[in-house]
Amino acid sequence: MKNNKSFFFVFIATIILGALISMNFNFEGIQSYNLNAAEYQNAVEERATLYKEIGNLKEDTIEKKNKIYNYENNYTKNDKILEDMKAQITDYEMFIGLNKxxxxxxxxxxxxxxxxxxxxxxxxxxxxxxxxxxxxxxxxxxxxxxxxxxxxxxxxxxxxxxxxxxxxxxxxxxxxxxxxxxxxxxxxxxxxxxxxxxxxxxxxxxxxxxxxxxxxxxxxxxxxxxxxxxxxxxxxxxxxxxx
CATH class of the missing domain: 3.30.70.1880 (Protein of unknown function DUF881)
Known part of the structure; x- marks a missing residue:
């Protein structure tokens, strides 16, 4: 008798679960959507753009971290900082036309x-x-x-x-x-x-x-x-x- 009751409850639960799945019910409270071809392509392109931007940000972050590390651990860090500052000034002078x-x-x-x-x-x-x-x-x-x-x-x-x-x-x-x-x-x-x-x-x-x-x-x-x-x-x- 107990086995029959257990089987009955499992059977009912299976039916309810199947019904919820067929209704696109999201157990985390987020409704799912179907995208057409154009919307899907736009989503793919946007994702690719975001991945590229994230990659660029990571590279920029790594470069800045390495620069800070070199400043902090270089025994001649004052000279290094001065050289970098002079290089940046040269770049700025080129941009504003002061140099040949x-x-x-x-x-x-x-x-x-x-x-x-x-x-x-x-x-x-x-x-x-x-x-x-x-x-x-x-x-x-x-x-x-x-x-x-x-x-x-x-x-x-x-x-x-x-x-x-x-x-x-x-x-x-x-x-x-x-x-x-x-x-x-x-x-x-x-x-x-x-x-x-x-x-x-x-x-x-x-x-x-x-x-x-x-x-x-x-x-x-x-x-x-x-x-x-x-x-x-x-x-x-x-x-x-x-x-």
Whole structure:
């Protein structure tokens, strides 16, 4: 009799468990969902991106830990710290244009298009000329494409560079002028830079449609001069949080 009761309870419990499973019941209180193909693909891509970000963070953490360890256990740690600080200063000086630099990249050659004053009106002629807003948009596209350093002819472009038209010249913020043809030297990934400049919707493509002369050439070694702009900071200072 006891065996029959035990069998009966086990049988009932099995039926209830099967019913719960068939209803997608989650015993931990989390409801399960069915994903369509697009949602599943997005989830896979998001997971891959997260794994990559985690991997990069781990590598960065390991690098910083090793650096701290070397600082703490190196008998000449003061000299080592000083060397690292000098190396960082050199990097910063390159980024803001204070040093003469070299590297691979591209040269973007731009010149005004051919005009005919007898057959074209003023708007048509102006459309074939390079203006300051064109130069500003080109410089911005190069920065967005990953340019590490830029110079227009012999004028080094820095983060605070500004440009205006001055008749046939481009006038920069330090009162230096450059004239056409403009050879814009860019240090960075040559393939990426060229692809970005020639993609649909880029301003360089628009210049081509406007019939300006445009040519892009990959260069193995570009040498850029230092900036002539004033790099002294007068008004801004580091923000110190007060807790």
């Amino acid at each position: 630099i070299e590297g691979s990249g591209i040269v973007l050659n731009i010149n005004d298009g051919k005009t005919n004053a007898r057959e074209e009106n003023t708007d048509e002629i102006n459309n074939k000329l390079l203006h300051d807003n064109d130069m500003a948009l080109i410089l911005n596209e190069l920065r967005m494409a990953g340019a590490e350093a830029i110079s227009v002819n012999n004028h080094r472009i820095v983060p605070w560079s500004g440009v205006t038209c001055n008749w046939a010249f481009m006038l920069f913020d330090d009162d230096e002028m450059e004239y056409a043809p403009f050879n814009i030297y860019v240090i960075g990934d040559p393939e990426k830079l060229k692809a970005a400049l020639l993609e649909d919707g880029s301003h360089v493509r628009e210049l081509m449609f406007r019939k300006l002369y445009v040519n892009i050439e990959k260069i193995d070694k570009i040498i850029m001069p230092p900036t002539t702009s004033n790099a002294n900071v007068e008004f801004m200072k580091r923000y110190e949080s007060k807790k």
